[in-house]
Amino acid sequence: xxxxxxxxxxxxxxxxxxxxxxxxxxxxxxxxxxxxxxxxxxxxxxxxxxxxxxxxxxxxxxxxxxxxxxxxxxxxxxxxxxxxxxxxxxxxxxxxxxxxxxxxxxxxxxxxxxxxxxxxxxxxxxxxxxxxxxxxxxxxxxxxxxxxxxxxxxxxxxxxxxxxxxxxxxxxxxxxxxxxxxxxxxxxxxxxxxxxxxxxxxxxxxxxxxxxxxxxxxxxxxxxxxxxxxxxxxxxxxxxxxxxxxxxxxxxxxxxx
Amino acid sequence: xxxxxxxxxxxxxxxxxxxxxxxxxxxxxxxxxxxxxxxxxxxxxxxxxxxxxxxxxxxxxxxxxxxxxxxxxxxxxxxxxxxxxxxxxxxxxxxxxxxxxxxxxxxxxxxxxxxxxxxxxxxxxxxxxxxxxxxxxxxxxxxxxxxxxxxxxxxxxxxxxxxxxxxxxxxxxxxxxxxxxxxxxxxxxxxxxxxxxxxxxxxxxxxxxxxxxxxxxxxxxxxxxxxxxxxxxxxxxxxxxxxxxxxxxxxxxxxxxxxxxxxxxxxxxxxxxxxxxxxxxx
Ligand SMILES: Nc1ncnc2c1ncn2[C@@H]1O[C@H](COP(=O)(O)OP(=O)(O)O)[C@@H](O)[C@H]1O
Ligand SMILES: [Mg+2]
Numbered sequence: 001x002x003x004x005x006x007x008x009x010x011x012x013x014x015x016x017x018x019x020x021x022x023x024x025x026x027x028x029x030x031x032x033x034x035x036x037x038x039x040x041x042x043x044x045x046x047x048x049x050x051x052x053x054x055x056x057x058x059x060x061x062x063x064x065x066x067x068x069x070x071x072x073x074x075x076x077x078x079x080x081x082x083x084x085x086x087x088x089x090x091x092x093x094x095x096x097x098x099x100x101x102x103x104x105x106x107x108x109x110x111x112x113x114x115x116x117x118x119x120x121x122x123x124x125x126x127x128x129x130x131x132x133x134x135x136x137x138x139x140x141x142x143x144x145x146x147x148x149x150x151x152x153x154x155x156x157x158x159x160x161x162x163x164x165x166x167x168x169x170x171x172x173x174x175x176x177x178x179x180x181x182x183x184x185x186x187x188x189x190x191x192x193x194x195x196x197x198x199x200x201x202x203x204x205x206x207x208x209x210x211x212x213x214x215x216x217x218x219x220x221x222x223x224x225x226x227x228x229x230x231x232x233x234x235x236x237x238x239x240x241x242x243x244x245x246x247x248x249x250x251x252x253x254x255x256x257x
Numbered sequence: 258x259x260x261x262x263x264x265x266x267x268x269x270x271x272x273x274x275x276x277x278x279x280x281x282x283x284x285x286x287x288x289x290x291x292x293x294x295x296x297x298x299x300x301x302x303x304x305x306x307x308x309x310x311x312x313x314x315x316x317x318x319x320x321x322x323x324x325x326x327x328x329x330x331x332x333x334x335x336x337x338x339x340x341x342x343x344x345x346x347x348x349x350x351x352x353x354x355x356x357x358x359x360x361x362x363x364x365x366x367x368x369x370x371x372x373x374x375x376x377x378x379x380x381x382x383x384x385x386x387x388x389x390x391x392x393x394x395x396x397x398x399x400x401x402x403x404x405x406x407x408x409x410x411x412x413x414x415x416x417x418x419x420x421x422x423x424x425x426x427x428x429x430x431x432x433x434x435x436x437x438x439x440x441x442x443x444x445x446x447x448x449x450x451x452x453x454x455x456x457x458x459x460x461x462x463x464x465x466x467x468x469x470x471x472x473x474x475x476x477x478x479x480x481x482x483x484x485x486x487x488x489x490x491x492x493x494x495x496x497x498x499x500x501x502x503x504x505x506x507x508x509x510x511x512x513x514x515x516x517x518x519x520x521x522x523x524x525x526x527x528x529x530x531x532x533x534x535x536x537x538x539x
Contacts, residue, residue, distance in 0.1 A: 059437055059441075076445075077440040077441040077445070079442060079443040082441060083437070089434045090438075091435060093457070093533045102439075102442050102444070102452075106439075106443045106444035150442065151441075151442070154443065
């Protein structure tokens with residue numbers, strides 16, 4: 001029962017200062033994520049989802065509280081927590097292969113090992129034919145595959161994804177969701193995934209964390225017990241969706257009142 | 258699904274080329290010739306119509322050019338001396354340019370990366386920048402004497418600022434996202450310099466080098482006014498003194514062509530090294 005969680009967010013708050021003005025982006029966030037879990041953060045824009053993810057990634061320092069990974073405070077960005085950005089963040093001067101090999105090469109692994117790792121992940125995300133293409137030659141979906149592959153190739157234990165499929169067309173998005181679940185199930189990854197689509201959250205997550213704005217905070221958590229693979233058209237799925245959407249709207253209604 | 262769409266998007270560019278490439282080239286070449294030919298025709302007609310008696314006709318200039326290059330027509334002091342003057346100018350242009358690049362690129366990187374260096378150097382450099390290279394001429398003659406060293410210095414000055422400013426700009430405008438991506442992949446601190454800053458700034462650095470080389474050719478005439486015996490600028494000045502307008506025009510044409518060709522070399526290298534950049538492969 002008292003198994004050590006991979007991630008333990010304890011009373012995390014973040015206040016930004018912008019031109020002398022203080023913006024409370026996040027207040028007293030508490031969240032525990034177990035190894036291998038798929039957790040989705042959902043909520044209106046401005047409720048601190050990105051801030052929370054960036055604190056876990058080590059890009060931002062919390063103003064109060066702390067984020068613990070395996071019981072150790074997050075000190076800064078590191079390869080154990082890979083981030084997948086909505087705008088991809090690929091290195092435009094590197095080919096698909098070189099982008100995927102960036103992490104392993106940075107860590108000084110032997111060339112042959114880097115090459116083998118790269119080949120494995122190029123194939124895993126289905127980009128064999130585009131291995132020597134530059135990012136500007138790829139579609140959005142392919143770029144995001146490269147972004148996912150490069151954190152996996154770097155042995156990330158936890159993948160942090162900030163609306164990764166938000167800029168993709170519906171068909172590509174569905175396909176990438178399937179591929180992501182497939183990779184997740186094969187690798188025992190832990191995923192923290194930000195989205196503003198209720199359907200996407202229910203389709204992907206073991207647990208959905210609902211956030212609220214003004215100031216940003218965690219409002220509620222919902223375990224999703226639907227068996228996988230999930231069918232978005234099934235009555236059970238729709239029931240969960242209706243339920244969660246009512247919860248989200250009741251938060252909003254309370255704010256408006 | 259998205260694999261096939263992207264394939265379809267990426268391949269026609271290559272597939273369509275062999276068939277349409279040559280006609281397209283000829284067309285571009287033909288279009289590019291319209292203005293020079295029209296100008297040449299106007300020049301010819303204007304001279305024949307007696308609008309000016311001080312400017313030789315294109316045919317006369319062409320004849321002088323042949324003599325200037327290989328001799329055998331007039332056999333005067335300038336016959337068959339083109340290569341001497343061209344080499345003299347080129348050595349100053351490329352020497353001054355290379356020195357400018359050697360100083361300006363590292364300095365620009367330092368200014369772009371280091372707050373203290375920027376605070377110390379930037380105000381001074383900004384203050385010196387509006388002073389035109391030509392205004393340095395008298396001072397450079399005092400400092401470096403009459404001759405080649407002075408020309409070299411002016412070329413250096415002319416090429417220095419575009420290279421410096423573009424390098425600073427390139428280094429400072431690296432996307433924040435790329436630093437985040439590098440650090441979460443385990444590339445932190447000074448390792449980011451070679452793996453992120455330098456490649457990201459390369460397009461701007463090349464823009465600076467290209468502008469700098471252009472300016473080096475621009476400045477060479479001024480640089481060679483300071484009493485050097487050889488060089489295309491000297492030829493133009495001598496031509497003016499001797500009222501040999503055809504010599505002046507020949508010097509102008511050679512500078513134009515040499516400057517153009519050296520720009521093409523830079524552009525070719527640039528396109529090769531920056532193939533990854535959507536705005537540089539073509
Ligand atoms: N770097 C920053 N500086 C100042 N304010 C910020 C910064 N990043 C986010 N904010 C503010 O913090 C709040 C939460 O932002 P964010 O975490 O991006 O929310 P979300 O991802 O849920 O849309 C917003 O009001 C936003 O304007
Ligand atoms: Mg966000």
